[in-house]
Amino acid sequence: MSRPLIADIDLDALRHNYRLAAGLAPGSLSVAVLKADAYGHGAVACARALSGEAPMFAVAAIEEAVALREAGIEEPIVLLEGIFSADELAQVEALGLGMAIHSDWQLEAALARRPARPIPVWLKVDSGMHRLGFPPERAEAAWRALEAAPECVCDLHLMSHFATADSTDAGYFQRQRECIVALAERLDAPTCLANSPSILAQPSAHGAINRPGVMLYGADPLEVANSASQQLAPVMSLRSEIIAVRELSAGEPVGYGGRFVTSRPSRIGVVACGYGDGYDRHAVDGTPVLVDGKRTHVAGKVSMDMMTVDLSELPEAGIGSEVVLWGRSRHGGVLSVDEVARFCDTISYTLLTGVLPRVPRRYNGAVSD
Incomplete structure (x- = not known):
């Protein structure tokens, strides 16, 4: 696999x-x-x-x-x-x-x-x-x-x-x-x-x-969305899965530098995606992700091959749960790449063009003759 x-x-x-x-x-x-x-x-x-x-x-x-x-x-x-x-x-x-x-x-x-x-x-x-x-x-x-x-x-x-x-x-x-x-x-x-x-x-x-x-x-380039830009449909869905779960007590640091510290007993999910794939290392704690279609957030610094997200409010999520970094979830719900970009202090252009070749592209929808 x-x-x-x-x-x-x-x-x-x-x-x-x-x-x-x-x-x-x-x-x-x-x-x-x-x-x-x-x-x-x-x-x-x-x-x-x-x-x-x-x-x-x-x-x-x-x-x-x-x-x-x-x-x-x-x-x-x-x-x-x-x-x-x-x-x-x-x-x-x-x-x-x-x-x-x-x-x-x-x-x-x-x-x-x-x-x-x-x-x-x-x-x-x-x-x-x-x-x-x-x-x-x-x-x-x-x-x-x-x-x-x-x-x-x-x-x-x-x-x-x-x-x-x-x-x-x-x-x-x-x-x-x-x-x-x-x-x-x-x-x-x-x-x-x-x-x-x-x-x-x-x-x-x-x-x-x-x-x-x-x-x-599907990215909205406008400072403030209008009725036309709201009709744009996301083309790329960057998706991965939870590959490990950690049960932590309050006061435990997560990831490099211990930037994120649990404020309560917490479930932390490890996601197979990092800056070696093109996900922005500047993503702050609180940057949104979708887990099985439900919103949660980044908890800790993004590393080269992995990142960590807070599963404390998602008790049914676990190993194998879908994680959408931006785009459309199979479980319903959409996370805009523009919203993710704002949490990374950048623009959607840099996130989309930054997805590296080691991430396979899978094309859906018939190609025109």
Whole structure:
């Protein structure tokens, strides 16, 4: 019998979330973002599940695109960070990829190449995020240069990224949106602006192309949930089992450093999951878990292969009881990865992408042909 820790991936939930994203923006082309191995869910399996639903996929870098092509994924794929050296343009052409262009050297490299087929390009503009992109005052010249080279590039779109679309304070978001929309109007350019939070909460950002990411996997990126984000379904359920139970008197320390001390006679369950699997070591005492569908909490520091939870209020729980670290319990009940992330002083993105390869992924829900 193998170790009981597994990440169950619900492909029907993935498709539900994609359809929600597309339905919120019926006038936009919704490109499914599969970067970081589909946020830890398995990019190939997720791409196959969304084949026939999503017209295009997006990844961060060419290695991720190669993995999809080698697995037989034929849909268009765009590189969100573009190329990292001019040599990669040969692969971009051979694999039939599109790419973002965010800097002068990328622009020069794209214009210097004469591909057999023009390469689709998203020109990235820094509207206020201040990571990648051309400043607005220089973006127009870059756009005109690309527009004048139809033998090199095609399907031009303006792209930008919002820093605060998840926030209840929309002030800075509006400044960014106004900046990029004004540029798009001057250039008569189609846009790719809306990521998950702006798809869910900022319809004014919906453009010719939207790029749903973390929302596809059932995590809510908003600072405060709204009616749309409440419809998201969890895709990953990280589940394990109780492998040992300790009966302790009051005043006994549990785990490394004795951070948790029993305040009463207690039953402590040992769970086969730890930071060596990707569960966050920063989880504080009180971080919620589900045991046989009932809520309890972490009691003691997470170690590499194990963690401990309080079973004192769950007298029927014991060795072999299901433990859901986040996601959906077979016994009923759901524990949001967003709630767990708050107890770890992080975000759902880091928990989902942090689940390590030694945790088997098990896929549920028929994969589309």
